[in-house]
Amino acid sequence: MVLQRDTLSELSTSSQPEASYIFTHKTVFSELLQKVPCTYCTNCTLVIKHHSMGYSTKMELLCESCHESYGSVFSSFQEEAKNSHDINSKLVSAFLSIGRGHAALETFSSVLNMPTMDRKHLPNACTTYP
Numbered sequence: 001m002v003l004q005r006d007t008l009s010e011l012s013t014s015s016q017p018e019a020s021y022i023f024t025h026k027t028v029f030s031e032l033l034q035k036v037p038c039t040y041c042t043n044c045t046l047v048i049k050h051h052s053m054g055y056s057t058k059m060e061l062l063c064e065s066c067h068e069s070y071g072s073v074f075s076s077f078q079e080e081a082k083n084s085h086d087i088n089s090k091l092v093s094a095f096l097s098i099g100r101g102h103a104a105l106e107t108f109s110s111v112l113n114m115p116t117m118d119r120k121h122l123p124n125a126c127t128t129y130p
């Protein structure tokens with residue numbers, strides 16, 4: 001489904017609260033960065049490297065030409081007290097609250113072509129999954 005301008009306007013005026021998370025296809029980052037020059041070598045070769053930890057992703061901004069790193073962030077904040085990432089806890093909590101388990105979480109991840117959690121992490125995901 002392609003969203004038309006009218007549909008987008010309708011969505012932006014919704015009375016729903018602002019979202020904390022968004023689903024973003026990885027190619028969107030490349031599109032955003034394709035015309036941004038590296039401040040060190042001036043080539044437009046900035047990329048974001050991803051490393052998944054469950055549903056949380058460490059994203060590092062790098063220049064592919066000069067290999068300079070601009071730093072990294074996680075897509076979800078870490079809950080230090082729980083030794084977990086917020087999104088991992090929330091997704092597990094959501095699936096458990098609708099009465100679904102690991103198989104459903106795997107299907108969800110597969111449809112979105114996302115990494116999933118190992119089954120061994122699910123029962124204690126809110127407290128032990130990184």
Ligand SMILES: [Zn+2]
Binds near residue numbers: 040
């Ligand atoms: Zn560079």
